Amino acid sequence: xxxxxxxxxxxxxxxxxxxxxxxxxxxxxxxxxxxxxxxxxxxxxxxxxxxxxxxxxxxxxxxxxxxxxxxxxxxxxxxxxxxxxxxxxxxxxxxxxxxxxxxxxxxxxxxxxxxxxxxxxxxxxxxxxxxxxxxxxxxxxxxxxxxxxxxxxxxxxxxxxxxxxxxxxxxxxxxxxxxxxxxxxxxxxxxxxxxxxxxxxxxxxxxxxxxxxxxxxxxxxxxxxxxxxxxxxxxxxxxxxxxxxxxxxxxxxxxxxxxxxxxxxxxxxxxxxxxxxxxxxxxxxxxxxxxxxxxxxxxxxxxxxxxxxxxxxxxxxxxxxxxxxxxxxxxxxxxxxxxxxxxxxxxxxxxxxxxxxxxxxxxxxxxxxxxxxxxxxxxxxxxxxxxxxxxxxxxxxxxxxxxxxxxxxxxxxxxxxxxxxxxxxxxxxxxxxxxxxxxxxxxxxxxxxxxxxxxxxxxxxxxxxxxxxxxxx
Amino acid sequence: xxxxxxxxxxxxxxxxxxxxxxxxxxxxxxxxxxxxxxxxxxxxxxxxxxxxxxxxxxxxxxxxxxxxxxxxxxxxxxxxxxxxxxxxxxxxxxxxxxxxxxxxxxxxxxxxxxxxxxxxxxxxxxxxxxxxxxxxxxxxxxxxxxxxxxxxxxxxxx
Numbered sequence: 001x002x003x004x005x006x007x008x009x010x011x012x013x014x015x016x017x018x019x020x021x022x023x024x025x026x027x028x029x030x031x032x033x034x035x036x037x038x039x040x041x042x043x044x045x046x047x048x049x050x051x052x053x054x055x056x057x058x059x060x061x062x063x064x065x066x067x068x069x070x071x072x073x074x075x076x077x078x079x080x081x082x083x084x085x086x087x088x089x090x091x092x093x094x095x096x097x098x099x100x101x102x103x104x105x106x107x108x109x110x111x112x113x114x115x116x117x118x119x120x121x122x123x124x125x126x127x128x129x130x131x132x133x134x135x136x137x138x139x140x141x142x143x144x145x146x147x148x149x150x151x152x153x154x155x156x157x158x159x160x161x162x163x164x165x166x167x168x169x170x171x172x173x174x175x176x177x178x179x180x181x182x183x184x185x186x187x188x189x190x191x192x193x194x195x196x197x198x199x200x201x202x203x204x205x206x207x208x209x210x211x212x213x214x215x216x217x218x219x220x221x222x223x224x225x226x227x228x229x230x231x232x233x234x235x236x237x238x239x240x241x242x243x244x245x246x247x248x249x250x251x252x253x254x255x256x257x258x259x260x261x262x263x264x265x266x267x268x269x270x271x272x273x274x275x276x277x278x279x280x281x282x283x284x285x286x287x288x289x290x291x292x293x294x295x296x297x298x299x300x301x302x303x304x305x306x307x308x309x310x311x312x313x314x315x316x317x318x319x320x321x322x323x324x325x326x327x328x329x330x331x332x333x334x335x336x337x338x339x340x341x342x343x344x345x346x347x348x349x350x351x352x353x354x355x356x357x358x359x360x361x362x363x364x365x366x367x368x369x370x371x372x373x374x375x376x377x378x379x380x381x382x383x384x385x386x387x388x389x390x391x392x393x394x395x396x397x398x399x400x401x402x403x404x405x406x407x408x409x410x411x412x413x414x415x416x417x418x419x420x421x422x423x424x425x426x427x428x429x430x431x432x433x434x435x436x437x438x439x440x441x442x443x444x445x446x447x448x449x450x451x452x453x454x455x456x457x458x459x460x461x462x463x464x465x466x467x468x469x470x471x472x473x
Numbered sequence: 474x475x476x477x478x479x480x481x482x483x484x485x486x487x488x489x490x491x492x493x494x495x496x497x498x499x500x501x502x503x504x505x506x507x508x509x510x511x512x513x514x515x516x517x518x519x520x521x522x523x524x525x526x527x528x529x530x531x532x533x534x535x536x537x538x539x540x541x542x543x544x545x546x547x548x549x550x551x552x553x554x555x556x557x558x559x560x561x562x563x564x565x566x567x568x569x570x571x572x573x574x575x576x577x578x579x580x581x582x583x584x585x586x587x588x589x590x591x592x593x594x595x596x597x598x599x600x601x602x603x604x605x606x607x608x609x610x611x612x613x614x615x616x617x618x619x620x621x622x623x624x625x626x627x628x629x630x631x
Contacts, residue, residue, distance in 0.1 A: 066546060149546075150588075153572035156630035168507035170629045177511040177629055178537065179546055285566070286534055286550040288576045290587045304571065305589035309605035312570065370590030370602065374578040402580020416590065444592050444601030446582055 027249035032217030032238035034252070039259025040104045041210070046260040047097040048203060050267070052196060054090040062142065064188035066181050069144035070282040077276060088271035090139075096267055098136050098296040101129060102358075105327075106351045111216045112339040114331040117228035121209040126327045128202050130320075131195055138191040140277065140294055144184065149283035150291035152179070152187070161313045179285075218244045221340030290373070299361035305370050372406045372416040375399065379409035382421055382470040387463065394463030397456055401448065410470050417445070421470040432461040511625045519553065519613075519620045525561065530554040530577050530595060533563075535624060551611065551622070552577055552584070554595060563622050564597055565609035567631040575608065584608065 014020055061080060063072035076083040105125075108114055114122035137155060141148045159169040175182025217238040225231045239245040246252055277294070281287065293301050307315050338344055378399035381387055387395060398404055404413045410421035418424075427435070436457060439445040452460070501508075519533045535549045552564040552575075564584070566574045573588035583600065584593040591602035598607050612626035 150573055153567065153630055157567075157570070157572040160628055160630060167629060168504075171507040171510070172504050174629060175506050176509075177513065177625065178549070179630070180537070182506065282545055284545045284548070285574070286548050289574050291573055301589065304603060307603050309599070309603055312603050312605045371587055372578075372583075372585045372590065372592060373587060374576060374580065374585065400580055402578045402583070405578050405581050405583070405585065446594065446600075451582075 026211065029211075029248050030239040030245050031248050031252055032214060032219075032235055033244055033246055034215050034217075034255075036255065036259060037107065038215055039256035040100055040107060042256035043260040043263040044097060044100050044104060045203070045207070046264055047093045047100065047267070048199065050089060050093045050264070051097065054086050054093070055192060055196070057086055058090060059192055062188075064142070064185050066144070066184050069142065069184055070279075073143050073145075073279065077279065084276055085271060088274075088276035089267060091277040092267045092270040092274075094136055094139055095294070095296055096263060096270075097132060100263060101132055105129060106354070109330070110341040110344065110347050110351055111221065112334070112336075112344060112347070113216050115225070115231075115334070115339055116331075117231060118209070118213045119331040121206060121213055122331055123328065124202055124206045124209065126324070128199065128206060129327070130324065131198055131202065135191055135195040135199075136294075136296065138187050138195070141187050142184070142191060143277065143279060144283045145280040146283060146287075146289045147278075147280045147291055147293075149179070149285070150289065151293060152183075154293070158316050161317055214239070216339055221342070224337035224343075225339060226337045295362070298365035299358045302361035302365040305365075305368075367415075369415040372414050374402060374405050375413060377404075379404050379412045382410035382467055385466055385470055387466050390459055391462040391466045394459035394461070397460050398463055401452065401456075401460070403460070406445070409467055420464055421467045423468045426469060427464075429461055429465060432464050433457055436460070511629060515623045515625045516614070516616075516621045517624055519551070519563065519622055521618055522561070522615050522620050523618070525553045525555045525620065527555050527558050530579070530582070532577065535622060537624075550574070553620070556596075561613055561615070561620060562597070563611040563613045563620075565611065565627050565631040567609060567627075568604060569599075569606045569608060570602065570604040572630060 058076060061072055061076050061083070063069055073087075076087055078084075108122065108125070137151060141152045156170050156173060159173060160166045162169055171177065173183075173186065174180070175186050214235050217235050219234045219238050220231060225234065237244075280289075280291075303315070304312075341348055376399065378395045381395065398409075406414050406417035408415055408417075408419045408421075411419065436452070437449040438447055448457070517535045517537070519535065525531055525533070531553050533551050533553045535551060537547045537549065550566050552566065554562045554564065556562065564575075568575050568586040568588065568591050570586065570589060570591050573586050573591075575584040575586050575591070575593065577584055582595045584595075584597075586592070586602060586604070589603050591604040592600040593604070593608050594600050596607075597610060599605075609627040609631045611622040611624070613620060613622045615621070
């Protein structure tokens with residue numbers, strides 16, 4: 001009797017809340033089967049929801065004022081029960097979202113996922129890509145530590161290079177003539193209100209278009225498709241077929257959900273093992289600092305370091321603009337009927353080059369061989385080298401005159417200039433002296449003429465003479 | 474005019490009008506910092522001139538405290554170089570590439586940028602790395618023995 005009644009209530013609810021039409025048109029619909037990695041979209045959707053949820057709860061305690069921001073992040077991390085965990089989930093979801101976004105983008109390029117009739121889905125996706133990338137920078141500015149303020153200053157320096165309105169853009173973002181009390185509320189508003197609202201709308205629309213136009217189906221991937229009419233016919237046949245199609249719920253949902261679950265597991269493990277993003281000292285413009293961007297920007301940072309100065313402005317402004325235009329134009333440039341990665345060697349080559357470039361530039365950034373920095377400590381004496389008392393004095397002078405700010409000795413110290421324990425040609429005492437007093441024009445080394453006494457110069461050269469062949473022995 | 478056409482025009486026009494009133498006013502007030510520009514007291518003291526030794530490059534701090542800015546960004550580091558008794562040069566700490574804080578190395582007498590390998594000479598000239606111009610120099614003056622800088626003489630983010 002009670003069972004009958006419950007069933008009636010359920011029926012009533014399904015009818016009055018109009019659940020059935022949704023169920024019928026979304027859950028019970030037939031779709032073409034996709035490969036396991038088609039779950040990357042579901043993974044992105046899950047990460048976005050994790051970010052919304054954890055972000056909302058972080059904002060309960062976060063204080064977007066210049067004085068309060070850093071202490072509040074510290075408080076969340078160190079004092080609030082599970083605060084570190086929620087912050088960690090937010091941080092790692094953000095990082096993985098960038099990774100998955102690039103994966104998703106590359107997959108669509110490989111398969112030709114932007115081809116008719118899915119140009120609209122692709123274009124909304126391009127907007128999503130840029131919105132997520134932008135907010136991934138703003139998020140870590142909110143931590144308001146040294147990494148945050150210099151991340152913000154990088155963005156401001158990029159904006160300053162925009163012709164004509166550069167300075168105005170900087171003032172709008174800063175909220176005033178310098179980074180001050182108006183700055184953080186603006187960043188906060190954009191990160192927690194403007195961008196999430198935009199993302200919600202765009203993601204909703206993107207998913208609506210995925211429902212309407214489907215995914216790149218099995219038949220499309222194997223044979224050329226000339227028109228959107230042909231695609232629609234093939235997709236429908238795929239969806240309805242027994243072996244190439246399936247019902248969205250639970251079959252497709254389970255498969256995509258599995259990948260999303262795996263990605264979430266990675267977020268969970270990274271949070272538990274590494275914790276939330278590291279907090280540097282509070283943002284300030286006085287202390288010496290060694291700022292490093294978040295890891296998902298490393299490759300870009302490496303590019304910035306390797307650029308010749310002439311190209312700096314063109315690259316900084318041109319890269320995002322050209323990337324945007326390229327992505328927008330892609331469906332209209334690539335008119336070939338071939339879809340699926342097996343039929344698209346150019347796309348495969350292009351994506352492979354991009355992936356290799358991103359990974360190798362990131363690894364180069366991790367080593368950063370291009371940064372010089374003052375060091376008080378003289379370099380250690382290389383193994384097996386015995387210094388004369390004069391050379392030992394030279395070793396200390398080597399640090400005192402900042403030689404070790406650029407030159408490593410047997411791998412120790414800054415890697416900016418040549419390792420003087422591994423000189424290519426063995427130099428004589430006189431040659432070393434000449435080089436130090438009058439370095440070649442093309443070398444970024446200051447002349448020490450007039451700075452060193454003859455005695456000091458000789459001691460430094462004594463040291464160099466002792467170590468210069470260490471590596472060759 | 475047909476009733477249908479008139480109503481369509483009214484709906485479109487009305488929506489556009491409401492959108493314009495809200496959108497434009499919000500946008501204008503949002504970009505107010507750019508409309509306002511850089512106003513307020515531009516000269517800030519750095520300290521008495523004699524504390525900056527001839528031939529040396531020293532760190533100094535601009536205090537923005539008079540604007541009621543809260544800590545910790547009320548203080549901004551700069552470098553002061555005094556090549557001769559008559560001449561004072563005040564450099565921004567902001568690397569001209571992407572704004573990382575350059576650090577003075579008294580040993581080699583160079584400014585190093587910690588980010589991408591920018592190196593500047595003692596006089597601010599670029600020596601290495603991606604920067605495409607020399608270090609920003611503040612306009613400065615000496616009033617009653619106090620070295621002052623014009624904070625608006627360098628770009629707003631410098």
